[in-house]
Amino acid sequence: MDYLLRGTEVLHATVRRYTSPDEHPFFKDLPAPILPAEAYDYPIKKTDININNHIKEIYINKILSAMCVEGDDGQYGSSALCDVAALQALSKRIHYGKFVAESKFLSDKEAYISLIKAKDKAAIREKITNKSVEERLIKRVVLKAAAYGKEIDHTALDQENQKQKISPQLVADIYEKWLIPLTKDVEVDYLFVRGC
Amino acid sequence: MDYLLRGTEVLHATVRRYTSPDEHPFFKDLPAPILPAEAYDYPIKKTDININNHIKEIYINKILSAMCVEGDDGQYGSSALCDVAALQALSKRIHYGKFVAESKFLSDKEAYISLIKAKDKAAIREKITNKSVEERLIKRVVLKAAAYGKEIDHTALDQENQKQKISPQLVADIYEKWLIPLTKDVEVDYLFVRGC
Numbered sequence: 001m002d003y004l005l006r007g008t009e010v011l012h013a014t015v016r017r018y019t020s021p022d023e024h025p026f027f028k029d030l031p032a033p034i035l036p037a038e039a040y041d042y043p044i045k046k047t048d049i050n051i052n053n054h055i056k057e058i059y060i061n062k063i064l065s066a067m068c069v070e071g072d073d074g075q076y077g078s079s080a081l082c083d084v085a086a087l088q089a090l091s092k093r094i095h096y097g098k099f100v101a102e103s104k105f106l107s108d109k110e111a112y113i114s115l116i117k118a119k120d121k122a123a124i125r126e127k128i129t130n131k132s133v134e135e136r137l138i139k140r141v142v143l144k145a146a147a148y149g150k151e152i153d154h155t156a157l158d159q160e161n162q163k164q165k166i167s168p169q170l171v172a173d174i175y176e177k178w179l180i181p182l183t184k185d186v187e188v189d190y191l192f193v194r195g196c
Numbered sequence: 197m198d199y200l201l202r203g204t205e206v207l208h209a210t211v212r213r214y215t216s217p218d219e220h221p222f223f224k225d226l227p228a229p230i231l232p233a234e235a236y237d238y239p240i241k242k243t244d245i246n247i248n249n250h251i252k253e254i255y256i257n258k259i260l261s262a263m264c265v266e267g268d269d270g271q272y273g274s275s276a277l278c279d280v281a282a283l284q285a286l287s288k289r290i291h292y293g294k295f296v297a298e299s300k301f302l303s304d305k306e307a308y309i310s311l312i313k314a315k316d317k318a319a320i321r322e323k324i325t326n327k328s329v330e331e332r333l334i335k336r337v338v339l340k341a342a343a344y345g346k347e348i349d350h351t352a353l354d355q356e357n358q359k360q361k362i363s364p365q366l367v368a369d370i371y372e373k374w375l376i377p378l379t380k381d382v383e384v385d386y387l388f389v390r391g392c
């Protein structure tokens with residue numbers, strides 16, 4: 001899987017994927033873009049925060065084991081392609097925390113500045129947490145997983161009895177246990193590094 | 197875009213993507229797999245039917261121009277990544293025609309054998325066509341495009357007024373004008389080459 005992930009990133013680096021503020025590579029020694037640099041409007045502070053190693057470890061050891069059934073179907077190539085797509089999506093989703101944190105910072109500068117000056121990570125984490133937003137997100141994830149995990153067919157618009165490809169509750173659990181906390185890690189790290 | 201498509205296929209070839217009966221590369225000079233060969237149960241006759249060049253031409257000249265608005269947003273890298281994903285999905289969907297054709301052949305061997313012997317392509321095309329199945333498919337495509345092209349949110353389960361990312365009717369038109377006829381091309385070619 002690392003072979004495919006690195007190969008994909010090498011290719012994507014050459015079309016300047018990782019010069020975009022919302023993309024973070026898993027590998028470091030990637031080639032330079034062959035396209036000319038894009039003059040991005042960089043809406044957040046530039047940092048080198050990149051928790052992809054941690055994301056990969058959690059993906060392999062926690063998320064995959066929660067989602068997959070035991071056994072070996074021999075489909076190593078296509079499984080690894082799915083892993084690459086999933087890891088890149090997770091990385092993008094979690095590192096969006098930087099944008100979220102910047103927005104939260106701007107909406108309440110004074111309070112954040114005093115917490116950052118006090119180097120109080122726990123208090124920053126507490127301040128960025130909005131339980132009701134998280135609960136709404138989880139509900140939305142359940143709905144999305146239920147909708148996308150079924151076949152949409154005009155003969156079965158009432159799909160109560162259709163088999164789900166994946167348990168919507170399991171997807172919600174993965175958000176609750178891993179995606180939301182990892183995003184918060186990025187938010188806290190970003191605010192800490194951001195300074196005032 | 198060819199650069200990314202070829203790069204992706206080189207990488208995928210090494211994990212034996214194109215030894216699978218339902219995958220067809222756009223490029224010919226791809227490296228050998230680094231994984232050992234998989235002993236596939238090959239459920240159709242092996243042929244070298246591959247209409248990817250034609251698919252690519254239609255994608256670029258017809259489908260993209262139907263879907264995209266005029267202008268240049270400078271996002272060449274990410275656009276090309278989307279093109280690669282779309283082309284691979286189109287290729288897979290259209291070449292599934294081989295499996296569909298094999299199944300149709302097996303369900304009415306005698307009739308197909310006489311048409312194949314008579315080398316009557318028009319009659320084969322007519323025989324594989326099932327208008328009511330096509331109409332159901334189109335309806336289903338409209339429903340799917342409408343469902344997947346909206347945000348799913350528990351605060352707006354009634355989403356009548358939500359903006360669509362893409363017109364469901366346009367997606368249906370693309371199926372009707374291009375995907376269904378191209379799939380039939382593959383079905384007819386397959387039956388013709390399949391022999392009796």
